[in-house]
Amino acid sequence: xxxxxxxxxxxxxxxxxxxxxxxxxxxxxxxxxxxxxxxxxxxxxxxxxxxxxxxxxxxxxxxxxxxxxxxxxxxxxxxxxxxxxxxxxxxxxxxxxxxxxxxxxxxxxxxxxxxxxxxxxxxxxxxxxxxxxxxxxxxxxxxxxxxxxxxxxxxxxxxxxxxxxxxxxxxxxxxxxxxxxxxxxxxxxxxxxxxxxxxxxxxxxxxxxxxxxx
Amino acid sequence: xxxxxxxxxxxxxxxxxxxxxxxxxxxxxxxxxxxxxxxxxxxxxxxxxxxxxxxxxxxxxxxxxxxxxxxxxxxxxxxxxxxxxxxxxxxxxxxxxxxxxxxxxxxxxxxxxxxxxxxxxxxxxxxxxxxxxxxxxxxxxxxxxxxxxxxxxxxxxxxxxxxxxxxxxxxxxxxxxxxxxxxxxxxxxxxxxxxxxxxxxxxxxxxxxxxxxx
Numbered sequence: 001x002x003x004x005x006x007x008x009x010x011x012x013x014x015x016x017x018x019x020x021x022x023x024x025x026x027x028x029x030x031x032x033x034x035x036x037x038x039x040x041x042x043x044x045x046x047x048x049x050x051x052x053x054x055x056x057x058x059x060x061x062x063x064x065x066x067x068x069x070x071x072x073x074x075x076x077x078x079x080x081x082x083x084x085x086x087x088x089x090x091x092x093x094x095x096x097x098x099x100x101x102x103x104x105x106x107x108x109x110x111x112x113x114x115x116x117x118x119x120x121x122x123x124x125x126x127x128x129x130x131x132x133x134x135x136x137x138x139x140x141x142x143x144x145x146x147x148x149x150x151x152x153x154x155x156x157x158x159x160x161x162x163x164x165x166x167x168x169x170x171x172x173x174x175x176x177x178x179x180x181x182x183x184x185x186x187x188x189x190x191x192x193x194x195x196x197x198x199x200x201x202x203x204x205x206x207x208x209x210x211x212x213x214x
Numbered sequence: 215x216x217x218x219x220x221x222x223x224x225x226x227x228x229x230x231x232x233x234x235x236x237x238x239x240x241x242x243x244x245x246x247x248x249x250x251x252x253x254x255x256x257x258x259x260x261x262x263x264x265x266x267x268x269x270x271x272x273x274x275x276x277x278x279x280x281x282x283x284x285x286x287x288x289x290x291x292x293x294x295x296x297x298x299x300x301x302x303x304x305x306x307x308x309x310x311x312x313x314x315x316x317x318x319x320x321x322x323x324x325x326x327x328x329x330x331x332x333x334x335x336x337x338x339x340x341x342x343x344x345x346x347x348x349x350x351x352x353x354x355x356x357x358x359x360x361x362x363x364x365x366x367x368x369x370x371x372x373x374x375x376x377x378x379x380x381x382x383x384x385x386x387x388x389x390x391x392x393x394x395x396x397x398x399x400x401x402x403x404x405x406x407x408x409x410x411x412x413x414x415x416x417x418x419x420x421x422x423x424x425x426x427x428x
Contacts, residue, residue: 171423201402203232209293
């Protein structure tokens with residue numbers, strides 16, 4: 001096992017593959033498979049066996065290729081075997097989509113409240129999640145043990161929410177607003193740019209078009 | 215300029231950076247900047263100047279470092295300077311979030327219709343987008359010139375929608391259902407796994423926790 005010092009600097013490209021390994025190990029477990037091979041994992045995530053083995057080596061070495069053990073090891077590495085409490089800022093369609101996204105609770109991510117600036121929403125609920133005034137966000141974060149703030153506001157509102165979340169002592173920011181937040185901060189930010197994924201798709205479509213035109 | 219044959223095999227890691235370059239060039243243009251440097255672009259996307267220059271070289275060489283020219287060159291490379299027509303399958307919160315996401319129309323992605331299996335929704339609209347029965351999807355795709363199908367259904371429904379979309383002749387699939395679709399098909403699929411981004415965030419939070427515990 002590598003030291004924590006080494007573990008803390010994993011490159012983004014590798015970190016991006018960890019959830020894919022985890023998802024596929026969950027699927028293999030559900031299919032009743034007991035052991036995995038680096039080749040099978042590679043095929044499932046569309047990569048090479050060498051890369052799979054290198055990834056696990058870089059992460060500090062795996063406990064073996066038993067599906068359940070490997071899955072649990074990844075869950076521990078990613079910290080998803082613990083409960084996480086989250087609030088969402090923005091009760092529009094995207095905020096509601098985040099709240100209703102069924103998968104999250106399976107992975108022990110709980111959404112405790114959603115904040116919005118629209119007075120008409122206050123006192124209402126999204127599913128069982130109460131909608132509170134965004135003016136109460138900092139106070140709420142100080143009084144509750146919240147790990148993650150998900151930002152689902154317009155770009156213009158996002159930097160202020162980010163500052164409030166950091167002051168409120170949260171440990172991570174999951175940002176859906178179309179602006180890059182906190183690349184240099186002490187609190188990790190995961191920026192999710194939906195339009196980037198659409199541009200990537202468009203690029204792949206264009207590649208195929210160019211190929212056909214040859 | 216490289217040949218089309220070379221262009222069609224750009225690695226995913228590079229394709230992932232293209233929208234980030236594009237977004238930042240748009241921002242620089244809005245800030246009134248006329249020229250870019252590889253260093254400035256590198257700082258903005260949190261990478262190295264060498265990587266930026268390598269990326270542009272791999273893409274076939276840039277027309278120079280004038281902000282607007284470079285931005286337009288990237289738009290052409292990604293095919294986003296053309297209009298794209300899209301339908302969304304699934305009129306739940308996620309489908310609605312995709313429809314209401316303001317950015318898309320700026321990049322010439324138009325959403326023409328949304329399909330849902332819930333009879334109660336049929337004949338209604340999301341904003342100005344009509345909700346149609348999912349039973350009409352294939353027929354609709356045959357009769358209209360649709361480039362992209364966005365899948366915002368539960369995982370169980372996604373493979374069948376994917377098959378229908380491919381048969382319907384669309385050129386790309388933007389999949390939000392928590393299942394990997396079509397990794398080997400002729401139609402490019404961009405799988406967007408929101409829970410993966412949450413696991414990546416959790417991993418980064420865990421890294422910092424481990425560091426503090428040292």
